Amino acid sequence: MVLKPAPETPWTGLALGQLFAEHTDLPAGVLNVVTAADKKFGAFLTTDPRVDLISFTGSTETGRRIMAAAAENLTKVFLELGGKSVHLILEDVADMGLAAAFAAIGTGVVAGQGCALTTRVLIPQARYEEGVQQIAAMMSTITVGDPADAATVMGPLITAAQRDRVEGYVQGAVDQGATIVCGGKRPADLDSGFFYEPTLLAGVTNQMTAAQEEIFGPVLVAIPYADDDEAVAIANDSIYGLSGAIFSDDPAHALAVAKRIRTGTMSINGGVWYAPDVPFGGYKQSGLGREMGLAGFEEHLEIKSYSEPAS
Structure with missing residues (x-):
């Protein structure tokens, strides 16, 4: 070997x-x-x-x-x-907090440099602003810094070229009409290393480049949806199908929707999706x-x- x-x-x-x-x-x-x-x-x-x-x-x-x-x-x-996996928050979620936390951490892990990370968050249209604000609040708590420091949650990108690529995707999304809710720049206090702040983009449609292409950086795009059918359609409107996450107060409802999403793995309500005994x-x-x-x-x-x- x-x-x-x-x-x-x-x-x-x-x-x-x-x-x-x-x-x-x-x-x-x-x-x-x-x-x-x-x-x-x-x-x-x-x-x-x-x-x-x-x-x-x-x-x-x-x-x-x-x-x-x-x-x-x-x-x-x-x-x-590669992947462009969804983090789907269903309409029946009473407390947005847990789902928002998982969405934020899913982007901040390894500075978004993971093909199975969820980088599109789908939020019910009626609760879109609530969801965006809660996710932004969670993302703002992610400590960016030296990976050798125990207090660090998120380290740098692997190369300067990759950081520049991430910046290009964010600027491209803004040019297409998206709004930067948090992040969107290099940390002012970290001038050594290829750091980029955890970034949340709102006002995104699934047709935008940032929603279709794998960025491989700490960038999460928030997309509203009207009902389960539209959420599934958005989730499946991708060349990728690697992983995904879904949150619902009704596990049976979550499973029914998860089965309609064409992806190899789906985490339900925070379940572990990457384990030695799980294909x-x-x-x-x-x-x-x-x-x-x-x-x-x-x-x-x-x-x-x-x-x-x-x-």
Whole structure:
């Protein structure tokens, strides 16, 4: 097995390899961590005929290129790709507080640099202003700073280019008619590092670029809806289908709506959606196959059959 982290994140891959070496009895040579400063080695792996399976987590664009390259040798691929997941607050939620808190934290985790994070929040039209204000209040409590500081909730973006990309999406949304409710700029007290404030955009329609494309930064767009049917239509109006969250005071109602949303995973009322025993993967352009759980285990096996003459 070869683990190749992204060129921007070598430390995490090396740290994982060190943990395996120090705390497991995995034989030497089974897990090999290889870092590279560019993308040439990754391209080599995707076309080497000795590779039996490629498991990739990253952008849909890169996943598409890997799939095309792997086709040369008909190499099996597992792809966990991009997302634009919804955080749906149903009309029957009496107390908006819990749903607002989860919406805010879902954006602030790892500075929004997670493909499965919920980055579109759908709020009932009649309670739109209430929902927006509660989410903004929660987002304003997220402490941005040095990841090594225990008081920090959200650290920086991975590169200056990614921070600039996030800024471009926010400005583009404003140009299309959205309003910045909170955030929308670099923190004034953090001049070293690629920081960007947790940002909430209101007045957003699902046709706007910021509601359709994966930003990969701490930006949440708030979209109003009239009824369950419209909420489901908005949720499904995306090239992605990786994950999602839904809040309701009626679990049966939440489950019924969740079943109508074309996504690989849905969290109901804060339930854990990413666990070792739960298959995880996406619909549509969010990927192919599943990881974790029995389905994920079988995804990484090759079936072989034997037959002998009947005695």
